[in-house]
Amino acid sequence: MSKFKRKGKGDMPAISTASLPDIVFMLLFFFMVTTVMRDSTLKIIVHVPEATEVKKLERKSLVSFIYVGSPKENLVPIYGTEPRIQLNDKFAKVSDIQDYISAERDARDEKEIPFMTTSLKVDEYTKMGIITDIKQELRKCNALKINYSTRKGEKTNN
Amino acid sequence: MAKRKPPEINSSSMADIAFMLLIFFLVATTMDIDSGISRKLPPLPEDQQENNDKIKERNVFVVLINKNNQLLVENEPTNIKFLKDKAKEFIANPRNLDNLPEKKETVVPFFGKYMVSKGIISLQNDRGTAYGTYIEVQNALAKAYNELRDDLALSKFGKKFKDLTTDKRKAVQKIYPQRISEAEPKNIGG
Numbered sequence: 001m002s003k004f005k006r007k008g009k010g011d012m013p014a015i016s017t018a019s020l021p022d023i024v025f026m027l028l029f030f031f032m033v034t035t036v037m038r039d040s041t042l043k044i045i046v047h048v049p050e051a052t053e054v055k056k057l058e059r060k061s062l063v064s065f066i067y068v069g070s071p072k073e074n075l076v077p078i079y080g081t082e083p084r085i086q087l088n089d090k091f092a093k094v095s096d097i098q099d100y101i102s103a104e105r106d107a108r109d110e111k112e113i114p115f116m117t118t119s120l121k122v123d124e125y126t127k128m129g130i131i132t133d134i135k136q137e138l139r140k141c142n143a144l145k146i147n148y149s150t151r152k153g154e155k156t157n158n
Numbered sequence: 159m160a161k162r163k164p165p166e167i168n169s170s171s172m173a174d175i176a177f178m179l180l181i182f183f184l185v186a187t188t189m190d191i192d193s194g195i196s197r198k199l200p201p202l203p204e205d206q207q208e209n210n211d212k213i214k215e216r217n218v219f220v221v222l223i224n225k226n227n228q229l230l231v232e233n234e235p236t237n238i239k240f241l242k243d244k245a246k247e248f249i250a251n252p253r254n255l256d257n258l259p260e261k262k263e264t265v266v267p268f269f270g271k272y273m274v275s276k277g278i279i280s281l282q283n284d285r286g287t288a289y290g291t292y293i294e295v296q297n298a299l300a301k302a303y304n305e306l307r308d309d310l311a312l313s314k315f316g317k318k319f320k321d322l323t324t325d326k327r328k329a330v331q332k333i334y335p336q337r338i339s340e341a342e343p344k345n346i347g348g
Binding site: 018051053056057117125126131139146 | 169170172173176177179180183184186187192193194195196197198199200201202283284285286287288289290292293294296297300301304
């Protein structure tokens with residue numbers, strides 16, 4: 001009899017928080033794994049144009065990026081203001097694109113190659129000449145799926 | 159001698175440390191969804207010049223952009239604001255005009271026989287054209303197609319194009335295929 005009584009009495013047992021760190025660590029690992037660290041530091045200023053008819057870029061692991069824009073302010077004394085191409089971490093010439101694409105292809109599985117996309121992150125004020133050259137290079141190495149990176153914006157009111 | 163228990167390390171602050179790390183990663187994670195206008199480049203030409211000649215002039219909607227970012231649409235200087243409507247009129251050819259593209263009767267699932275327009279949009283730009291303008295034009299042309307597809311999908315299925323099932327979407331795409339061709343690079347001057 002007294003056994004039951006004793007149980008009913010007393011304070012509520014405190015909820016053990018011993019497993020709280022585990023839960024938080026689980027979340028932490030999730031975020032650590034899913035975070036995609038920016039793989040290249042941009043040496044150029046890229047302000048992509050706005051567009052309304054955008055599509056999401058799927059399968060991010062299959063996307064290779066080509067950046068085009070004017071060098072950042074601290075690099076202007078060395079490289080000037082002329083728009084340049086950046087592949088990975090360094091400036092490149094148009095002729096380097098084929099090597100870059102084949103290097104990107106080597107890094108992927110063979111059957112994924114047809115789904116690979118090249119994303120062009122190009123500054124708004126770049127002239128089309130350099131982009132036409134890039135497109136010709138991409139056609140030469142048969143990387144035909146491209147994506148003009150844009151921001152989703154309302155500015156274009158047509 | 160009394161047995162002394164080793165003192166337990168107080169682990170209650172472990173959660174705080176983990177939280178701090180968690181918050182750092184939460185803040186540092188950029189969930190930026192890369193988006194953009196997808197296009198497919200044509201393969202390099204292999205002597206298919208004669209193929210191009212077959213396309214009649216009325217079936218081609220020529221958009222030229224010069225180095226001053228001005229547009230010449232079907233030989234008329236045009237403001238970019240009107241490009242979308244012009245393109246829409248060209249693709250759909252609602253009144254079957256003679257100077258707008260021909261239509262060819264095609265059997266399309268869900269629609270039966272449908273007059274599909276043969277129109278092609280040809281886009282040419284100068285090397286001096288600004289990329290922003292080029293994207294604006296691409297966007298306007300894509301918008302023309304998307305609006306036409308939406309209109310058709312709404313009138314036929316009562317839903318927007320992007321909400322349709324894959325089969326229906328393919329049928330609508332067959333009626334309004336996105337045909338934007340870009341000329342081989344050359345200097346068209348300004």
